[in-house]
Amino acid sequence: MSFERTLKKSEYDVQAIPLEGIAVARYQAGLRTEARIVDATRSLLAEGGLEAATLKAICEEAGVKAGSFYNLFDSKEEVVIRVVRESIDAVDPDPGGAGTDTVDDLVAAFIRFFVEQPEMAKVYVIAAVNTETSDNGARRRFLRHHLRRVERFADAMMRQDRSLTSDTATMRAEILLGALDGLAFRWTIDSTFEFEKFALEAASRLS
Amino acid sequence: MSFERTLKKSEYDVQAIPLEGIAVARYQAGLRTEARIVDATRSLLAEGGLEAATLKAICEEAGVKAGSFYNLFDSKEEVVIRVVRESIDAVDPDPGGAGTDTVDDLVAAFIRFFVEQPEMAKVYVIAAVNTETSDNGARRRFLRHHLRRVERFADAMMRQDRSLTSDTATMRAEILLGALDGLAFRWTIDSTFEFEKFALEAASRLS
């Protein structure tokens, strides 16, 4: 077992940024292929979830052979996580992190992610649950993402109510996010569940 | 595609109960084997989750060959679901359904399931999420189980507060269960999360 790992092309910024002393020149062809693979993955995930996004399907959709895929990515998981993260970021009410978002904004963004991109949301849930035992790195990424979100919710709560201490705000944020996650999960089991209505009700009771 | 399906031995009550006109006599050997398979599955699930409970592992642990397994069960899923269900029933505060359980009882039972049988709880979550697209029967089973639970929570809430209407009680029950599920999910990602503390806090805010 080695602690080093090969850095893949896709991990470098566009156009040859040196990293750890190693420069990698990117060709246009490679960048385009990378984009096609990411697009193909996004489309497959949005259409049929994780089940549909097999390596074979991704490569066919992207018009690429498996070898090319692995020239650019370390694993299938890598591209899946990247796509899911991009999808979440796409509904962020305050991408710049200016600290101006309200609790309502954040709740609305959460709801929007699940309502507008249900398959992607399910992938997120499944990946988060499945990841636990096996991949430690992925698990930590999910945790970090969650903690950032808790912090933003807590900050928004404190901006709204100056008398809140940081601790109680964090606790309330965890509970509100827990409820939202749970209701979203509820909805993945039964798509007739009125997720939005319940989520808004929960938010009003918990913030 | 056929709408009929073969009934397996394990689906009959012990000792030859006729069902749909077909009687099946059970031998002691078969009953013992069935028990060994269920025990092996429970032990593997509790130890290493779904990942550990492969057919091969189950058969080895039970000291049985694959053919024997399939003489008794239709599929691996069948025995897994049975074990998970039994585990949930094992912490039921009111197994008889006498209608005497309080909200606190139900919350405590929920917490106990996750704290005492974490791996089993994860299996429950994973199975519920994964099941969605593929197996429709399993999905409906999970949904039915959830709805029963909502009903029990709602009933307990109404016993506690006579002024509650059935609708608002149901809504509150859904939200409380959502929060509990979400917090449990949160805890599967990070085992240092103080699940019990947050769950109790959520319960006090939501009931």
Added chain:
DNA sequence: TCGTAATTTGAGTATACCCTCAACTTTGAG
């Protein structure tokens, strides 16, 4: 134009899984 290095190929490896089935052995009621 040249040569290095990025990219692509695609057949193949490795592996894991659930499940089947025809032949054989054991059970236990009558």
Added chain:
DNA sequence: CTCAAAGTTGAGGGTATACTCAAATTACGA
């Protein structure tokens, strides 16, 4: 004791998966 039915065997079918690599091809800076 008999014998039909229950139970058992275990090799292997079928299918899917993610991933590898040596060799061929292409891009593009110098």
